[in-house]
Amino acid sequence: MAEGQAQPEVFTDTATDHASHKWTIYLRHAKNEDLAHLVSKVTFGLHSSFANPNRDVEYQPFELTEVGWGEFDITIKVHFREDVREGPVELYHHLTLYDASGSNNAKRPVVHEVYDEIVLWEPPEEVHRRLAAHTPAPAPQSQLAQFHTQFNPDYEYRRLQHARQRVAAITNNVKVQLAALESAA
Amino acid sequence: MDVKDILGVSRSASAVAERVEKVKEKKLVKPKGMSREAFALLSASHPLHPSHLAGDLRKEAALKATREKTKRSSRGRAVFQWRPFANPGRADGLQLKHWVKCFQDAAGKVAPADPGEYSFAKYNKKVVVLRYDDEEWTSLITKQEGWSREETDHLLDVVQALDLRWLVIADRYEFEGGARRSMEDLKERYYAVQRDLLVGRAGGPEPVAHEPLVRHPYNRQHEQERKKGLELLLDRTKEQEEAESRVLAEAAAIESARKEEEAARRASAEHGGSPGPGGLGVPPVFDESGKPAVPPKRAIVRGAFCRELAEGVAARLQPAKVQKALEGSMAELKVTEFPRAPTRAACGAYISLQAEVLALLELKRQLATNQALAAGNKRPAARMEGGDDGTPRSDKRQRVARKFADD
Numbered sequence: 001m002a003e004g005q006a007q008p009e010v011f012t013d014t015a016t017d018h019a020s021h022k023w024t025i026y027l028r029h030a031k032n033e034d035l036a037h038l039v040s041k042v043t044f045g046l047h048s049s050f051a052n053p054n055r056d057v058e059y060q061p062f063e064l065t066e067v068g069w070g071e072f073d074i075t076i077k078v079h080f081r082e083d084v085r086e087g088p089v090e091l092y093h094h095l096t097l098y099d100a101s102g103s104n105n106a107k108r109p110v111v112h113e114v115y116d117e118i119v120l121w122e123p124p125e126e127v128h129r130r131l132a133a134h135t136p137a138p139a140p141q142s143q144l145a146q147f148h149t150q151f152n153p154d155y156e157y158r159r160l161q162h163a164r165q166r167v168a169a170i171t172n173n174v175k176v177q178l179a180a181l182e183s184a185a
Numbered sequence: 186m187d188v189k190d191i192l193g194v195s196r197s198a199s200a201v202a203e204r205v206e207k208v209k210e211k212k213l214v215k216p217k218g219m220s221r222e223a224f225a226l227l228s229a230s231h232p233l234h235p236s237h238l239a240g241d242l243r244k245e246a247a248l249k250a251t252r253e254k255t256k257r258s259s260r261g262r263a264v265f266q267w268r269p270f271a272n273p274g275r276a277d278g279l280q281l282k283h284w285v286k287c288f289q290d291a292a293g294k295v296a297p298a299d300p301g302e303y304s305f306a307k308y309n310k311k312v313v314v315l316r317y318d319d320e321e322w323t324s325l326i327t328k329q330e331g332w333s334r335e336e337t338d339h340l341l342d343v344v345q346a347l348d349l350r351w352l353v354i355a356d357r358y359e360f361e362g363g364a365r366r367s368m369e370d371l372k373e374r375y376y377a378v379q380r381d382l383l384v385g386r387a388g389g390p391e392p393v394a395h396e397p398l399v400r401h402p403y404n405r406q407h408e409q410e411r412k413k414g415l416e417l418l419l420d421r422t423k424e425q426e427e428a429e430s431r432v433l434a435e436a437a438a439i440e441s442a443r444k445e446e447e448a449a450r451r452a453s454a455e456h457g458g459s460p461g462p463g464g465l466g467v468p469p470v471f472d473e474s475g476k477p478a479v480p481p482k483r484a485i486v487r488g489a490f491c492r493e494l495a496e497g498v499a500a501r502l503q504p505a506k507v508q509k510a511l512e513g514s515m516a517e518l519k520v521t522e523f524p525r526a527p528t529r530a531a532c533g534a535y536i537s538l539q540a541e542v543l544a545l546l547e548l549k550r551q552l553a554t555n556q557a558l559a560a561g562n563k564r565p566a567a568r569m570e571g572g573d574d575g576t577p578r579s580d581k582r583q584r585v586a587r588k589f590a591d592d
Contacts, residue, residue, distance in 0.1 A: 086484045115526040116488035119469040121480050122451075153526035160534035163518040167541045174548045181555050 021097055024144060025074055026063040030115060030151060034137040036060060037130070038081060043088070045075035061142040071095050078118065084127050089118055113149040218243050261290035266297070273302065274309035314345045315382040325385035332374055336360050344375055369405050376403040469529060473498050475537030488527030495523060495536050498543075507546065514542050 042062040046053040076091040096112040286298040355368035387393045472478040502508040524531035
């Protein structure tokens with residue numbers, strides 16, 4: 001909505017991993033808004049060595065806590081509400097049990113949150129109307145809210161734009177040199 | 186143009202002639218039973234044609250061999266005899282006769298080929314109906330309204346006698362002073378009693394959980410509905426059936442028309458045509474040059490999609506040197522990874538940055554070649570001494586790199 005296009009919704013899929021290897025995988029809104037108006041359920045696809053590896057979570061917060069010893073890729077299937085008339089979307093998350101620094105502090109969990117955006121392009125008209133009239137509500141409180149990461153998309157965008165300006169300047173310089181060389185020849 | 190063209194001979198005609206010749210030249214087939222060496226003597230030009238006598242001879246020999254084999258069976262000559270047999274499936278001891286295969290040995294004694302039991306006896310299966318005693322009746326069996334002990338006894342007798350053939354049981358069932366029973370009534374009572382006995386004797390439902398009687402308890406309502414549905418389906422007249430299939434065909438046509446409409450709408454949107462409903466027209470993802478593009482699916486994960494796109498561009502670069510150069514340049518710009526928060530703006534900026542860096546690398550390469558060329562034109566002799574303008578090439582490359590960093 002910030003970009004004024006086909007109702008992009010910003011979700012974040014995230015994982016908190018405890019050093020005791022009791023871990024929680026969860027999917028939340030980046031700004032912790034309620035997702036019930038779009039998402040009907042979330043299926044977490046665990047490693048096949050878990051009993052019933054495909055776990056459905058139908059209520060918010062979309063969290064799943066398990067106990068394990070290994071790191072693996074978790075598939076996160078986001079099912080939309082029926083009126084969206086769209087199949088589920090799949091995200092992938094690599095479960096991280098160990099800090100990059102290698103420290104093993106049982107009091108501080110290893111938090112590995114990944115930000116991504118799910119875009120609905122040209123949704124059915126009634127869904128579009130519903131979303132346009134939608135006022136965001138806060139999501140049900142999660143036990144893990146204290147560990148949530150703050151993402152800063154603007155800062156990254158500014159850094160990239162700065163890099164692009166530098167590249168543009170060098171490109172100009174090289175073009176001038178090329179032109180000079182050609183006129184000399 | 187060649188001789189044929191000059192002479193005015195059509196190419197296709199000669200080709201056809203060649204093909205005809207090929208067809209005419211028929212290959213001689215080696216008859217079965219003829220040795221390869223002998224067949225080789227018959228060249229294609231030889232007028233001799235092989236006879237098929239050899240094959241016939243062999244067939245005759247084979248037949249003779251099988252005939253002798255049957256004669257020389259170790260058990261003697263096979264004969265058939267009209268013999269009496271006992272059917273264990275019958276309780277009345279009725280004696281019947283049938284033809285049996287026997288062997289007659291050298292002494293003239295005849296013995297049946299299969300001296301065992303009547304061969305169809307294995308199909309004589311009996312239904313096992315669990316019966317209860319007085320104690321079990323009071324402790325295990327769930328009492329059902331309208332079912333006395335006498336009538337339940339009678340039901341089990343009938344079931345046993347008629348081998349669980351429910352249509353016959355429902356037809357014959359009659360109990361003095363009892364109510365009229367439908368097939369569902371009978372089945373429900375019978376299976377309930379059997380299940381009670383099975384579970385009661387095992388001491389609980391767990392040990393017999395795998396038994397079909399326990400796993401699939403009889404569901405009277407479901408059975409009635411199923412039969413009603415079947416009857417409705419079978420009782421339809423031809424007209425009704427035709428009307429129904431007509432409605433279904435119309436529904437399919439409407440569905441396909443709707444799909445086509447949808448496809449057309451999406452195709453027009455892809456060509457940058459009419460914006461979607463409500464004038465929402467800025468595509469949410471990008472193409473390889475960083476221009477906004479329509480996503481391939483209606484629900485898309487933007488970060489993952491754009492990351493894959495950017496990584497795909499980098500991975501396809503040839504030769505590997507260019508890939509390395511791109512990596513190095515991105516690292517110099519302190520952009521080592523895809524944005525952690527891939528918003529639309531960040532994704533677009535990253536993809537554009539990568540495309541721009543690639544363009545710059547290409548330009549630099551061009552500049553370097555042009556410079557080398559220019560230097561070579563000015564002083565062609567200098568190359569022989571190992572440098573174009575006095576500096577070694579590696580120095581020059583370093584200078585370009587430094588300039589990149591300074592800028």
